Amino acid sequence: MLKGLLEHIGIEPGRLNFSWISSAEATKFVDVAQQVAASVKALGPARYLIKKRAEVA
Amino acid sequence: MIEYTAIIRDTAKKLLKDGKVDVFIGYKKGTVPMMNEPVVISDPEKVDTLHWDSLCGLNLCNYLTKRKDKIGIIANGCNSRNIVTHILENQISREQLYIVGIPCTGVIDHRAVLRAVGNKEVLDVQEQGDKFTVSGNGFSETFDKAKFLRTNCAVCTHRNPVIYDEMVASPVKEQEGVxxxxxxxxxxxxxxxxxxxxxxxxxxxxxxxxxxxxxxxxxxxxxxxxxxxxxxxxxxxxxxxxxxxxxxxxxxxxxxxxxxxxxxxxxxxxxxxxxxxxxxxxxxxxxxxxxxxxxxxxxxxxxxxxxxxxxxxxxx
Structure with missing residues (x-):
């Protein structure tokens, strides 16, 4: 539901990923991490929900 | 819905007098039009401050959290559903409550009323059945309530309370096709x-x-x-x-x-x-x-x- 809400607000599908990996599933961890990295790379740098540091004159 | 007011007052008076509840939570008329306020009453002689019309837009369930006494409360569809949620989340127990159910026909959007009268100062709002009259300095206009419902009320499919000990009137027809x-x-x-x-x-x-x-x-x-x-x-x-x-x-x-x-x-x-x-x-x-x-x-x-x-x- 959190994913649904964030994507409803405008976070691109693919930027937010969920998985369940046991500590014994090393290969699954590698696979998922690579998938996530690839899908986020494809989307490019985040555009929304970024807090800029206050600019000090 | 203004006709429920007298019944609510009578019920509250009876409940408080008989000692069935320690306090009664309802609404009273606000100090400015269209702004009805929540009120907690413990003296049976003061039940005449209670009021109900189509401008009771707050949620009374807010005032139940962690109370220890016996409470009488009025509840329309959405308020009663919040009471159920409160019971589920252990914020109040069902045994403490005496719920006076209100079959609700929706609440008026005060902002829509203000827009309709060109943001002139509204001094009085009178409800007559499914119409209401808004008046102020030099103007008086009557509107259909159905056209001025709040957006959540316009698409509401649970107008009748889901939990109650008594009802002030028989249930209203639920909206279909919304x-x-x-x-x-x-x-x-x-x-x-x-x-x-x-x-x-x-x-x-x-x-x-x-x-x-x-x-x-x-x-x-x-x-x-x-x-x-x-x-x-x-x-x-x-x-x-x-x-x-x-x-x-x-x-x-x-x-x-x-x-x-x-x-x-x-x-x-x-x-x-x-x-x-x-x-x-x-x-x-x-x-x-x-x-x-x-x-x-x-x-x-x-x-x-x-x-x-x-x-x-x-x-x-």
Whole structure:
């Protein structure tokens, strides 16, 4: 539901990923991490929900 | 609905006199028109301050949290669903409550009324059946109530209380053929950029006054996450990202619990339609878990229990 809400607000599908990996599933961890990295790379740098540091004159 | 007032007063008087309840929670007429206030009455001689009409837009369930005494309370559809949620979340016990059920035909949107009279100062509003007359200095206009319902009332499908000890009148017909999620579907059809633009624009005017949180019967934490400073979960400025974070978090805390009572929108001083956040969650709760909050005191909320067949397509 959190994913649904964030994507409803405008976070691109693919930027937010969920998985369940046991500590014994090393290969699954590698696979998922690579998938996530690839899908986020494809989307490019985040555009929304970024807090800029206050600019000090 | 103004005709319920006399019945509510009589019921409250009887309950207080017989000692069935220690206090009675209802509404009284506000000091300015269209702004009815919640009131807690313990003296049976003071029941005449109680009032009910189509401008009772706050949620009385807010005043039940962790009370120890016996309470009489009036509840229409959405308020009764919040009472059920309160019971489920152990904020009040059913035995403490005497619920006077109100078959509700919807609450008037005071902002729509103000717009309709050209933002002139309204000095009096009188209700007659399904019409109401608004008057002020040099004007008096009569409107159809059905055209001035709050947006949540216009698409309400639970007008009658789901839990009560007695009703002030026989149940009203539930609305049919309304789609509560029409606006959500419109946003869902947008691309991410448009969605972000829509929501950023929507909360642009937010002052971070937290009136939406305070009016919400679901928000009863002793210290809200926005007020904590160690750790500070969310920035307290009106930086657009901080404001968006606040709205996302506030809404998500209502996931599977919101009854769409509309109190948050009613109290917003700058008129932000923040139900757009919670409505998406309501829609998902209904689609993924066939769940509408507060309909059944015996069913645990979906985010509260695990079922092997829960929707989990999003897990990689």
């Amino acid at each position: 789609d509560p999620f029409e606006d959500v579907k419109k946003i869902e059809a947008m691309d991410p950029e448009k969605k972000w633009g829509f929501f950023t624009k929507m909360i642009e005017r937010c002052l971070r006054c937290y009136a939406c949180r305070n009016s919400c019967p679901l928000c009863y934490c002793p210290t809200c996450f926005v007020d904590e400073s160690k750790p500070q979960w969310v920035g307290k400025s009106i930086d657009p990202t901080d404001t968006m974070t606040f709205h996302i978090m506030r809404a998500y805390h209502c996931a599977g619990r919101c009854t769409d009572c509309g109190a948050c929108e009613r109290v917003c001083p700058v008129g932000i339609p923040m139900r757009q956040f919670t409505k998406k969650l309501n829609k998902d709760a209904l689609e993924y878990f066939s769940w509408e909050a507060g309909l059944n005191p015996d069913a645990r909320p979906p985010l509260d229990v695990y079922k092997p067949d829960d929707y989990n397509d999003f897990v990689k």
